[in-house]
Amino acid sequence: MEMPFRTVAAGGILLALALGGCAPDQRVRPAQSTEELVATRDATDREMREAVSAAIERNLIRVKGEYDDFAAGRTKSPPVVDMLVISGGGDWGAFGAGFLKGWGSVATGEMARPQFDAVTGVSTGALIAPFAFIGTQQSIETVNHFYRNPQKDWVKPRRLLHFLFGGDAYADIPGLERELKTALDAPTLKQIADGAATGRILAINTTNVDTEEMQVWDIGAEAQRAFEKGNSITCGRCCWPARRSRRFFRRG
Numbered sequence: 366m367e368m369p370f371r372t373v374a375a376g377g378i379l380l381a382l383a384l385g386g387c388a389p390d391q392r393v394r395p396a397q398s399t400e401e402l403v404a405t406r407d408a409t410d411r412e413m414r415e416a417v418s419a420a421i422e423r424n425l426i427r428v429k430g431e432y433d434d435f436a437a438g439r440t441k442s443p444p445v446v447d448m449l450v451i452s453g454g455g456d457w458g459a460f461g462a463g464f465l466k467g468w469g470s471v472a473t474g475e476m477a478r479p480q481f482d483a484v485t486g487v488s489t490g491a492l493i494a495p496f497a498f499i500g501t502q503q504s505i506e507t508v509n510h511f512y513r514n515p516q517k518d519w520v521k522p523r524r525l526l527h528f529l530f531g532g533d534a535y536a537d538i539p540g541l542e543r544e545l546k547t548a549l550d551a552p553t554l555k556q557i558a559d560g561a562a563t564g565r566i567l568a569i570n571t572t573n574v575d576t577e578e579m580q581v582w583d584i585g586a587e588a589q590r591a592f593e594k595g596n597s598i599t600c601g602r603c604c605w606p607a608r609r610s611r612r613f614f615r616r617g
Contacts, residue, residue, distance in 0.1 A: 397575070406576040413581055420566050420583045424482060427564025447479040449497055453488025459512035461493050466505050483566040491569040495549065495584065498567040499556045507548050516540045554588045561585025 397405070431444035451461050468478040478500070486494035496508035518540035557567060567584040 402575055406578065409573060409576060409580065410578070416583050416586070417581055420568065420586065423561075423564040424566050425564075427482065430564075445479075446483075447481045448483045449481045449485070449494075451484070451486035451490030451493050451497065453486075453490050455489055456512070456515075458489030458493055461490065462505070462509045462512050465493070465497055466509050469502060469505055481565070483568070485566075485568045485570075487570055492545075494567060494569060495553075495557060498560060498565070498585075499553070501556075504553070504556075511544060511548075516544070519544070557585055558588040561589055 428444055428446055431440070434440045435443050451458075454460075465478070471477045480500050481498065484494050484498040486492070486497075492511070493508050496504040520536045520538055520541070522536045561567065561583075565585065567588075569582055569584055571580045571582060572578075573580045
């Protein structure tokens, strides 16, 4: 079933100090009644619970399979559930990306960087998460390249009067979107989908501005359904309200 448009944004504060003219946003959604918003919230909550339960069930099946292999003597070490939670922090994400790269220099042993059973991130951590989930040297190098080589057009500030005409953001992010579209191409998203097919979890959070609630996205499952969706959600999660333009998209 096709779900209504949802606004994607992250937490932050209003920033708008620039001069000059502006143009109004091109995307205008019809007003919704309180009853419609409540119905949407209930449907969204139910959908999110089902998605989270399905992701956890897939992961438990994966872990049980690993345990059964150990119990049957097919593997030597007991299973370990490796989870990676990547914090936000804007350009401080360079530390997280660099840490993952450095961790990869530990070639073997208990301290070597594992293939994570579950990866999640918030804000700048959501940008890193897909590449950490893939976990190859190439994917880690890709996300490190982002932080080492920021481009001037990643963020383009709008002007002050933009807000007087219904504007929703201090800036656009054309360059960042371009970089993500290049990096999260079909083969890369196929790697995410393949990882999810083994029971691994890649999840990021967005904020549903209509319902004022957290929205969890199982990116692995989304990649399996539609490779192009992963880029839209990741872009949205890397946005701050007022500072970056919000995103609209449909599930499924």
